Amino acid sequence: AQRVTQPEKLLSVFKGAPVELKCNYSYSGSPELFWYVQYSRQRLQLLLRHISRESIKGFTADLNKGETSFHLKKPFAQEEDSAMYYCALSNRDDKIIFGKGTRLHILP
Amino acid sequence: NAGVTQTPKFQVLKTGQSMTLQCAQDMNHNSMYWYRQDPGMGLRLIYYSASEGTTDKGEVPNGYNVSRLNKREFSLRLESAAPSQTSVYFCASSGAGTGGVSRNQPQHFGDGTRLSIL
Numbered sequence: 001a002q003r004v005t006q007p008e009k010l011l012s013v014f015k016g017a018p019v020e021l022k023c024n025y026s027y028s029g030s031p032e033l034f035w036y037v038q039y040s041r042q043r044l045q046l047l048l049r050h051i052s053r054e055s056i057k058g059f060t061a062d063l064n065k066g067e068t069s070f071h072l073k074k075p076f077a078q079e080e081d082s083a084m085y086y087c088a089l090s091n092r093d094d095k096i097i098f099g100k101g102t103r104l105h106i107l108p
Numbered sequence: 109n110a111g112v113t114q115t116p117k118f119q120v121l122k123t124g125q126s127m128t129l130q131c132a133q134d135m136n137h138n139s140m141y142w143y144r145q146d147p148g149m150g151l152r153l154i155y156y157s158a159s160e161g162t163t164d165k166g167e168v169p170n171g172y173n174v175s176r177l178n179k180r181e182f183s184l185r186l187e188s189a190a191p192s193q194t195s196v197y198f199c200a201s202s203g204a205g206t207g208g209v210s211r212n213q214p215q216h217f218g219d220g221t222r223l224s225i226l
Contacts, residue, residue, distance in 0.1 A: 009148065034214055043112075044151075044198065044217040086150060094139055094158060094202070095166070096215055100150035 002027050004089050006099035013077045014107045021072040021102050023061075023087030032090040033070040035061055036098075039083045047072075047085070057081070082106045110134055114199050114218035121189045121225050129184040129197055129221050137203030140182035141166075141215065142174060144195040151198065157182055189225045197221045 003026040013019050025031055035047040048056045050063040050070060061072045070087060087099040115130045133140065141156040143166075153166030157176040171193060173185045182201075186193060200215040 006150075043219045044200075046214040046216075049214060094213075095141075095153060095156060098143075098151040100148065 002089065002091055002097050004087050004097050004099035006085075006087055006102045008102045009100070010103045010105065012105045012107055015079055016076050019072075019074040019077045019081065019104065021085050021087075021104065023070045023072065023099060025068050025070060025087075025089050027068075027089055027091070029092065031063070033061075033063055034088045034090070034096070035059070035070075035072050036086040036088055037083050038086070044086070077106050079106045079108065112199055112201055112216050112218035114197075114221050116221060117219065118222050119224070121186075121223070123190060123225060125189050126185065126187050127189065128186075129199075129223075130181070131183065131199030131218060132181045133199075133201040133216070134180065135201060135203055135216065136179070137201035137216070138179070139202045139213075140176065141200040141202075142172075142182070142184045143198045143200065144168065144193075145198060145220070146195050154184065154197075191225045193223065194225045195223060197223060 005024045007022050033050045036044050037047045038044045059074045061070050063070050084101050084103050086101045088096045090096050112133045138159045142154040143151045145151050152168045154172050155166050155174040157163045160179045163174050175183045198220045199218045202213040202215045
């Protein structure tokens with residue numbers, strides 16, 4: 001079964017501390033993985049995708065096929081990082097399967 | 109480019125009423141999607157359309173119908189609204205990447221429609 005699991009509903013981190021949002025997936029094949037972000041009162045937008053191997057707004061995510069994980073990381077949290085984050089997987093049918101999301105709250 | 113445009117932004121309905129949520133995209137994308145977003149449930153796919161003239165059920169299609177009117181527009185209809193359909197509805201589209209490969213492209217989302225059923 002294809003599944004994306006985000007174990008934390010809410011993650012609170014102090015400003016300046018490292019951030020790690022966990023994502024695990026279940027997929028029989030080569031996955032295409034994404035992180036989407038939804039800031040307050042804004043639309044969902046793509047943050048990054050694993051195939052690009054880029055850093056956006058200081059965030060990075062590495063695909064670990066052995067652990068079937070795609071955790072999102074940032075070394076130093078900023079207040080503007082407070083948002084809802086969704087990990088997502090694209091399957092062969094071009095549909096995207098979303099995790100339930102993690103709300104990141106940056107404490108001052 | 110406006111990207112993905114959804115109307116209306118807010119709507120309150122009574123149980124049993126019908127309505128259609130509109131979605132249009134100006135990015136020439138082939139694929140379009142309707143999701144609902146509920147607290148603790150994340151985003152769940154209602155219906156999607158891989159190309160003009162085709163539609164397929166997603167994870168939670170019951171109580172909804174869709175129409176892919178043309179390449180730009182994909183509407184979602186509630187024939188007889190129920191309180192369980194109170195949610196935020198998002199439309200999204202995705203399209204061809206480099207070399208015309210359309211698979212596994214990221215989705216672009218609209219602003220959402222906040223729908224309350226009383």
